[in-house]
Amino acid sequence: MSDHATNPATEAFVAHRNLLFTVAYEMLGSAADAEDVLQETWLRWVRVDLGQVRDQRAYLVRITTRQSLNRLRTMRRRKETYIGPWLPEPLLTAPDVAEDVELAESVSMALMLVLETLSPTERAVFVLREAFDVSYDEIAAAVDKSPAAVRQIAHRARQHVDARRPREAVSPNETRAALESFQRALATGDLQGLLDVLAPEVVLVSDGGGVKQAALRPIIGADKVARFIAGGYGKAVGALATVPTVVNGNPALVVRLDGEIDGVLALRVEDARIIGLYYVRNPEKLSRVESEIPLTLR
Template identity: 85%
Template sequence: MSDHTTDPATEAFVAHRNLLFTVAYEMLGSAADAEDVLQETWLRWVEVDVGQVRDQRAYLVRITTRQALNRLRSMTRRKEAYVGSWLPEPLLTAPDVADDVELAESVSMALMLVLETLSPTERAVFVLREAFEVSYDEIAAAVGKSPAAVRQIAHRARRHVDARRPREAVSPSETRAALEAFQRAVDTGDPQGLLDVLAPDVVLVSDGGGVRQAALRPITGADKVTRYLVGVTGKAEGALTIELTVVNGNPALVVRQDGELDGVMAVRVEEARVTGLYYVRNPEKLTRVESETPLALR
C-alpha cells in the first residue's frame, strides 16, 4: 500500500476550508461565489512559503476576505441589474449548525438580509469581528484600513445591524412551532390560520431571479401576504407539498410541486409570530438544499 502524504499547504487549507467558506458566504450571500473565492484563495495560498507563516488561519482568512471584498464590489453591480428582489442563497445545514446558536444566527436569512444593507467594507468588518472574533489588527490588514478606522467601521456597522436585526433571540423550537402552524394553514388553504400566525406587519420577499414567477417587490401586511399565498397555492399546477427542513441553521420549509423542488421559504419569527418570509424560487439558488453544506466559525 502506498503512503499518501499531503503537503503542509494543502493540509492547512483543508483544515480551515469550512471556516473560509463560511467567511466568504457570510460576506457574499452566495455559495457559488464563495466557492469561486475559495478557488482564488487556494491559488494565492500555494504561492506562499507556508513555513514562514506564523498564524495560518489568520493568513488564510485575510486572503479570503480580500478576494471576497473584490467579488462583493462587482456583485453590487450584478444585483442592480437583478430582476425583482435579491435573496441570499439558502444552504441545507447539518443539525450541529442549528445547535450552535452563534453560528445559526450569523448565517440566518434574516441577518444575511440585514448585511445586504451594509457597504462592502462594513460587511467585511462586521462579519470578521462579530461572527469570527478576528482582532482589529487582523481585520485592518485584510481590508486595507488602519485599526482605528476599523474600530469606527465596526461600531457603525454594529449600530446599523442592531437597529434592524430581531430584537430578541428566538429558540429553534419556537420558530418551528410558528412554521408548523404556517405550514398547516398553507396546506389546508386556511386564510384565518395564516392571519393567526402572521404578524400584522409581516413582510414577504420572494426571489425568482426573472426565471420563476415571484413578486417583484416585497409584500407588507398580514392581509396582503395571506391573499398572495392563498392565490399562489390556489393557482399551483400540480400537487404542492411543504416539508420542514433546516436551512442556514434555522427551521425552514422546502416547497415541492409534483415532487420537483419549487423553492425554499425561510422565516423570521418574533414573539411566536412570523414577521418575515423569504421565498427563494430562482433555480440557480436552489443547488444547495438537497445536500448539507458544512459551516464553521473557528
C-alpha cells in the same frame, strides 16, 4: 494538489476550508461565489512561502477576505440589474449549526439581509469581528485600513446592524411551532389559518431572479401576504408538498410542486408569529438544499 498527505499547504487549506467557506458565504450571501473565492484563495495560498507565515488560519482568512471584497464589489454591479428582490442563496445545514446559537444567527436569512445594507468594507469588518472574533489588527491587514479606522467602521456597522436585526433571540422550538402552523394552513388552503400565524406587520420577500414568477417588491401586511400566498398556491394544494428542513441554521420549508422543488421558504418569528417570510424560487439558488453544507465559526 496530487500528494495530499505530505503537502503542508494542502493540509492547512483543507483543515480550514469550512471556516473559509463560512467567511466567504457570510460576506457574499452566495454559495456559488463563495466557492469561487475559495478557488482563488487556494491559488494564492499555494504560492505563499509557509516558512514566513506565523498564523496559517489568520493568513488564509485574510486572503479569503480580500478575494471576497473583490467579488462583493462585482456582485453589487450584478445586483443592480437583478430582476426583483435579491435574497441570499439558502444552504441546507447540519443540525449542529442550529444548535450553535451564534452561528445560526450569523447565517440566518434575516441577518444576511441586514448585512446586504452595509458597504463591502463595513460588511467585511462586521462579519470578521462579530461572527469570527478576528482581532482588529488582523482585520486591518485584511481590508487595508488602520486598526483605528477598523474600530470606527466596526462601531458604525454594529450600530447599523443592531438597529435592523431581530429584537431578541427566538428559540428553534418557537420558530418550529409557527412553521408547523403555517405549513398546515398552506397545505389545506386555510386563509384564516395563515392570518392567525402571521404578524400584522409581516413582510414577504420573494426572489425569482426573473426566471420564476415572484413579487417584484416586498409585500407588507398579514392580509396582503396571506392573499398572495393563497392566490399563488390555492389552486395547487393537491400538487403542493412542504417539507420541514433546516436552512441557514434555522427551521424552514422546502416547497415542492408535482414533486419538483419550487423553492425554499425561510422565516423570522417574533412573539410566536411570523414577521418575515423569505421565499427563494430562483433555480440558480436552489442547488444546495438537498445536501448539507458544513459551516463553522472556528
